[in-house]
Amino acid sequence: MHKSLLALTALSLAIPATADAQRYDSRYGMEPGAHDEIAWDFLEGITTEIGPRLAGTPDEARGRAWAMEWLRAHGFVNVVDEPFPMPGWLRGEQRARIVGESAQPLVLTALGYSGATPAAGITAEVVHFATIEDLRAAPAGSLAGKIAYVGHSMRATQDGSHYGYFGSPRRQGPAIAASKGAAGMLIRSIGSDNDRLPHTGSTTFPAGTAAIPAAALSNPDADQLERLLRRAEAGGEPVRIELVLTPRQLGEVTSGNVTGEITGRDPSLPPVLLACHLDSWDEGTGAIDDASGCAIAAATALRVAEQGQPLRTIRVLFAGAEENGLWGSAAYSAAHRDEPMAVGIESDFGAGRIWRMETNFTEGNPDLWARLARAVSGYGVLPAANLVASGGADLNIMRDQRGAIVDLQQDGLRYFDLHHTANDTLDKVDPADLAQNVAVWTAVTAVLANEAGPIMGNAAAAD
Amino acid sequence: MHKSLLALTALSLAIPATADAQRYDSRYGMEPGAHDEIAWDFLEGITTEIGPRLAGTPDEARGRAWAMEWLRAHGFVNVVDEPFPMPGWLRGEQRARIVGESAQPLVLTALGYSGATPAAGITAEVVHFATIEDLRAAPAGSLAGKIAYVGHSMRATQDGSHYGYFGSPRRQGPAIAASKGAAGMLIRSIGSDNDRLPHTGSTTFPAGTAAIPAAALSNPDADQLERLLRRAEAGGEPVRIELVLTPRQLGEVTSGNVTGEITGRDPSLPPVLLACHLDSWDEGTGAIDDASGCAIAAATALRVAEQGQPLRTIRVLFAGAEENGLWGSAAYSAAHRDEPMAVGIESDFGAGRIWRMETNFTEGNPDLWARLARAVSGYGVLPAANLVASGGADLNIMRDQRGAIVDLQQDGLRYFDLHHTANDTLDKVDPADLAQNVAVWTAVTAVLANEAGPIMGNAAAAD
Numbered sequence: 001m002h003k004s005l006l007a008l009t010a011l012s013l014a015i016p017a018t019a020d021a022q023r024y025d026s027r028y029g030m031e032p033g034a035h036d037e038i039a040w041d042f043l044e045g046i047t048t049e050i051g052p053r054l055a056g057t058p059d060e061a062r063g064r065a066w067a068m069e070w071l072r073a074h075g076f077v078n079v080v081d082e083p084f085p086m087p088g089w090l091r092g093e094q095r096a097r098i099v100g101e102s103a104q105p106l107v108l109t110a111l112g113y114s115g116a117t118p119a120a121g122i123t124a125e126v127v128h129f130a131t132i133e134d135l136r137a138a139p140a141g142s143l144a145g146k147i148a149y150v151g152h153s154m155r156a157t158q159d160g161s162h163y164g165y166f167g168s169p170r171r172q173g174p175a176i177a178a179s180k181g182a183a184g185m186l187i188r189s190i191g192s193d194n195d196r197l198p199h200t201g202s203t204t205f206p207a208g209t210a211a212i213p214a215a216a217l218s219n220p221d222a223d224q225l226e227r228l229l230r231r232a233e234a235g236g237e238p239v240r241i242e243l244v245l246t247p248r249q250l251g252e253v254t255s256g257n258v259t260g261e262i263t264g265r266d267p268s269l270p271p272v273l274l275a276c277h278l279d280s281w282d283e284g285t286g287a288i289d290d291a292s293g294c295a296i297a298a299a300t301a302l303r304v305a306e307q308g309q310p311l312r313t314i315r316v317l318f319a320g321a322e323e324n325g326l327w328g329s330a331a332y333s334a335a336h337r338d339e340p341m342a343v344g345i346e347s348d349f350g351a352g353r354i355w356r357m358e359t360n361f362t363e364g365n366p367d368l369w370a371r372l373a374r375a376v377s378g379y380g381v382l383p384a385a386n387l388v389a390s391g392g393a394d395l396n397i398m399r400d401q402r403g404a405i406v407d408l409q410q411d412g413l414r415y416f417d418l419h420h421t422a423n424d425t426l427d428k429v430d431p432a433d434l435a436q437n438v439a440v441w442t443a444v445t446a447v448l449a450n451e452a453g454p455i456m457g458n459a460a461a462a463d
Numbered sequence: 464m465h466k467s468l469l470a471l472t473a474l475s476l477a478i479p480a481t482a483d484a485q486r487y488d489s490r491y492g493m494e495p496g497a498h499d500e501i502a503w504d505f506l507e508g509i510t511t512e513i514g515p516r517l518a519g520t521p522d523e524a525r526g527r528a529w530a531m532e533w534l535r536a537h538g539f540v541n542v543v544d545e546p547f548p549m550p551g552w553l554r555g556e557q558r559a560r561i562v563g564e565s566a567q568p569l570v571l572t573a574l575g576y577s578g579a580t581p582a583a584g585i586t587a588e589v590v591h592f593a594t595i596e597d598l599r600a601a602p603a604g605s606l607a608g609k610i611a612y613v614g615h616s617m618r619a620t621q622d623g624s625h626y627g628y629f630g631s632p633r634r635q636g637p638a639i640a641a642s643k644g645a646a647g648m649l650i651r652s653i654g655s656d657n658d659r660l661p662h663t664g665s666t667t668f669p670a671g672t673a674a675i676p677a678a679a680l681s682n683p684d685a686d687q688l689e690r691l692l693r694r695a696e697a698g699g700e701p702v703r704i705e706l707v708l709t710p711r712q713l714g715e716v717t718s719g720n721v722t723g724e725i726t727g728r729d730p731s732l733p734p735v736l737l738a739c740h741l742d743s744w745d746e747g748t749g750a751i752d753d754a755s756g757c758a759i760a761a762a763t764a765l766r767v768a769e770q771g772q773p774l775r776t777i778r779v780l781f782a783g784a785e786e787n788g789l790w791g792s793a794a795y796s797a798a799h800r801d802e803p804m805a806v807g808i809e810s811d812f813g814a815g816r817i818w819r820m821e822t823n824f825t826e827g828n829p830d831l832w833a834r835l836a837r838a839v840s841g842y843g844v845l846p847a848a849n850l851v852a853s854g855g856a857d858l859n860i861m862r863d864q865r866g867a868i869v870d871l872q873q874d875g876l877r878y879f880d881l882h883h884t885a886n887d888t889l890d891k892v893d894p895a896d897l898a899q900n901v902a903v904w905t906a907v908t909a910v911l912a913n914e915a916g917p918i919m920g921n922a923a924a925a926d
Contacts, residue, residue, distance in 0.1 A: 048690045051567030059567075104514030104522075104748070107885060195658055196747075196885040220888040224748070227511045284659075285567070285687070422570060422659040425683040 029379035036435040039299035047285040047426045054282040055321035056088040056253035076260030084331035088250030108215040112202035115211030121244035128229045144181035156192035160412040174203045174214035184213040188222035193417035213245040255320035262301045264313040270342040271313040275394040277322035284424030293347035300441035310449035319394040333397035343455045344398035345406045351429045352411035354440045358387035375443040404455040492842035499898040502762035510748040510889045517745040518784035519551040519716035539723035547794035551713030571678040575665035578674030584707035591692045595632045607644035619655035623875040637666045637677035647676040651685035656880035663883045676708040718783035725764045727776035733805040734776040738857040740785035747887030756810035763904035773912035782857040796860035806918045807861035808869045814892045815874035817903045821850040838906040867918040
């Protein structure tokens with residue numbers, strides 16, 4: 001089988017045999033201009049031939065069919081699509097204008113699961129909250145008939161750690177505003193760029209709360225709105241906005257999780273799980289979020305197989321419907337919780353170079369940790385023994401199994417410039433960065449897939 | 464009068480008295496973080512309170528009224544709005560999708576004076592031309608019922624010199640395609656970025672040629688289309704696009720040129736003309752194109768006046784309707800051709816720092832040239848004695864009068880990342896860059912406005 005894989009793929013990526021092999025770019029352990037043709041083929045193909053892959057839509061289903069064909073053509077076996085139900089949502093019209101003396105359009109994007117305005121829109125005064133905390137503190141009923149706006153803004157950070165807290169205006173803001181009577185909610189995009197390309201993403205309303213119209217302004221539009229709000233606060237005309245958002249809640253629709261395997265020499269051993277998600281938001285082509293993750297996972301399985309059939313089976317999981325609420329990851333865990341997995345790794349933070357590794361078994365399995373640390377040390381990756389891996393959105397199953405997780409942290413300093421925008425397209429991925437990801441994943445996965453003993457070691461027993 | 468100006472404006476900009484005054488940033492002759500509050504007040508005000516200012520629309524008229532009020536409030540006299548007629552054009556719906564196996568939306572923007580499709584759009588096969596030369600070479604009638612696409616792409620250059628030649632697919636492409644029977648025309652954006660924000664701009668159809676629908680794809684969308692066209696050329700499905708463009712030709716509408724003056728000590732001398740344009744494209748707020756130019760011109764007149772009433776009158780010209788075809792510049796020259804101007808300077812290339820100066824009187828008036836060269840030499844500006852200034856779009860009158868022109872060249876390396884896109888907003892202007900422009904303009908204008916003799920010198924006589 002692996003001979004046929006070699007024939008199928010043009011191999012441009014030289015995997016260094018040892019950490020001290022001769023290298024041109026010692027920072028990353030890669031030759032300058034390194035290119036992984038397998039990963040690029042997947043990434044270029046699905047983003048070009050399928051484009052956007054919104055969860056629960058025919059576009060996502062076309063993406064699954066495309067990915068399954070690709071996996072089979074590259075020698076994966078047991079390629080399946082496991083369907084699951086989810087609540088569907090479809091974008092409609094989305095536009096807004098300042099009305100009055102400074103009449104002008106604003107650029108925005110509806111949030112996933114946003115409610116709709118009437119087709120003709122609503123016109124309402126904007127109430128300004130600098131932060132999500134200020135919105136939470138607003139008196140009950142104080143927003144009746146108003147549009148709440150929260151300007152809380154995130155900074156670019158290498159580890160993306162601002163996204164959690166500063167993403168709360170998007171995730172919880174509309175429900176909080178609705179609870180205080182708001183007719184609609186606008187937020188500043190959860191993004192670190194200043195392009196007029198707003199950042200979408202899901203919001204949630206608790207059961208029993210009617211979804212209000214909710215959208216994100218691009219950062220320059222949020223700046224513009226805030227300049228006008230400051231004039232209003234200084235005695236100028238109140239700011240009123242005409243808002244048209246006509247998304248539709250589709251009720252129950254079907255998404256699916258695609259998996260495929262490279263069979264190990266001992267198929268009775270729990271497999272190594274390489275995860276990503278195949279769906280994307282609808283305004284970009286989901287290149288960095290997350291076709292690149294699936295490209296890395298799939299290419300890694302093939303690159304490990306090129307070195308000889310691994311001991312353990314390597315399974316790739318292309319989760320569905322991550323963006324709208326991690327539906328695929330939850331469905332996969334529900335279906336496979338009783339099937340032990342050896343270890344999980346996920347790629348869902350773009351295609352920036354990997355700069356740090358942590359696991360959740362470092363203390364319990366120091367020998368394996370030492371071998372992993374050596375495997376990545378030549379690629380500019382810090383083995384962070386003091387940190388504990390927790391996995392990402394697509395690894396629910398590993399957390400539910402209290403299983404082993406390796407986190408290979410990508411440099412995400414500019415990830416939130418593009419995240420969930422129309423700008424998430426192929427041209428934003430640096431092929432050399434993508435190749436470094438595959439090289440690091442291959443080094444790590446080769447160790448894990450050939451590990452005979454239990455990977456959690458003592459930590460699992462202590463759990 | 465100038466005392467009142469001093470009272471009106473907080474003066475944060477220290478104009479160095481001599482080139483060897485102590486400076487922190489010797490590259491630009493400015494203190495780090497220098498800020499010109501007058502220029503910023505104009506720029507921030509008009510882009511925030513008015514927003515987009517499409518030529519011939521009520522938005523542009525509101526912009527003129529705003530600017531006239533600003534000029535009067537800052538001490539300008541003879542503030543007038545000279546109306547002129549122009550053919551109006553208004554953007555409508557604009558969307559496109561690939562149809563067939565790789566169905567997906569494409570992001571585009573209608574070109575100014577584009578024709579319209581039916582409201583339901585057209586669906587047609589795309590014919591690929593790598594360059595404008597290839598389109599010119601297409602046989603007559605060969606594009607019947609097709610959509611022509613030209614992928615000719617510009618590079619970023621400091622002097623913007625790619626814009627002329629590589630802008631031809633936008634300016635002439637649709638007319639060429641129409642002459643060969645095309646049902647529509649798409650171009651790659653004339654821009655140096657890779658954001659999904661397409662670059663609009665005017666196109667022209669000769670009298671008697673019906674305007675066909677014509678639009679620019681963003682660069683990432685052009686890349687995507689070309690990847691699909693390459694698959695078609697290799698035997699895949701032909702690429703078909705559904706195109707909806709519903710702009711309207713409005714017939715004759717009214718724009719206007721706004722002028723205002725700082726009166727000189729000898730009003731009988733021809734004035735110094737500082738030009739820019741006030742209109743903008745409709746998708747951005749026209750911050751770099753060209754509110755910053757008007758901010759620089761207006762602030763310069765006031766900064767020179769702060770040094771004492773100049774000998775000559777300084778007139779600012781905020782031209783109307785530059786974007787749609789230089790209508791304002793032509794109207795101004797037609798109305799004022801017989802009124803001699805001493806010298807013209809224009810700012811219409813963003814707000815990047817000035818790096819080079821040339822004139823069209825360097826040879827004929829070497830003494831004045833030497834004084835101008837000394838005036839700018841401390842600001843990191845190269846006095847280019849070997850080049851001849853020709854002025855920009857808003858200086859028709861100087862060319863028609865064979866008058867004196869000074870070109871203060873801005874660094875435009877990133878100008879075409881933003882030019883004619885929705886991304887042309889206030890946040891893209893660096894206040895320190897804007898301040899350097901005002902400082903250089905002030906140094907130059909102070910020399911010119913206090914020059915008693917004829918500025919063209921011998922060159923004028925030789926003309």
